[in-house]
Amino acid sequence: MTAADFTLHRDAFGQLVLTTQNGEEHRGVTPVRAFPIAAPDEGIALVSTEGHEVGWIEHLAALPAASGQLLEEELASREFVPEIEKITEVSSFACPSTWQVVTNRGNAVLLLKGEEDIRRLSQSRLLIADTHGIQFLIRDLGSLDRHTRKLLDRFL
Numbered sequence: 001m002t003a004a005d006f007t008l009h010r011d012a013f014g015q016l017v018l019t020t021q022n023g024e025e026h027r028g029v030t031p032v033r034a035f036p037i038a039a040p041d042e043g044i045a046l047v048s049t050e051g052h053e054v055g056w057i058e059h060l061a062a063l064p065a066a067s068g069q070l071l072e073e074e075l076a077s078r079e080f081v082p083e084i085e086k087i088t089e090v091s092s093f094a095c096p097s098t099w100q101v102v103t104n105r106g107n108a109v110l111l112l113k114g115e116e117d118i119r120r121l122s123q124s125r126l127l128i129a130d131t132h133g134i135q136f137l138i139r140d141l142g143s144l145d146r147h148t149r150k151l152l153d154r155f156l
Contacts, residue, residue: 005021007019008063008070026046026048031044031047031078037081083137084101084137085104087147087151090154095112108136111130111132115155120156
């Protein structure tokens, strides 16, 4: 089933409803990104409340605008991956250390318990897990200011 084979809307309870071309309805579907960091707008499964895939979206841009907006809203409510824009202070260059950061969602404090909590996703992309299980993303190392890159270099 492709994006052209179904429609999406919310019911009176705010649940996402997928309706197939033959009129079959799947209430309470959940969108799940196949590659949330590397390709967030590609490969999105629509999963039923029983855990079965009932729809597949190859590219988010291929959806009609209204359906795309519904999916974006649903995904945003489920996913919380703040992007680090700047590291303002690090308590210590030995772990554990406390980091003061500026993210796209505001200022945050994260506790890094070990260097293994910094994962390199690509040459320029990092994923940092704090002790509370929150994942922080650095989308592009090259776009960070010099001070932030210098602090990160101590841990990489």
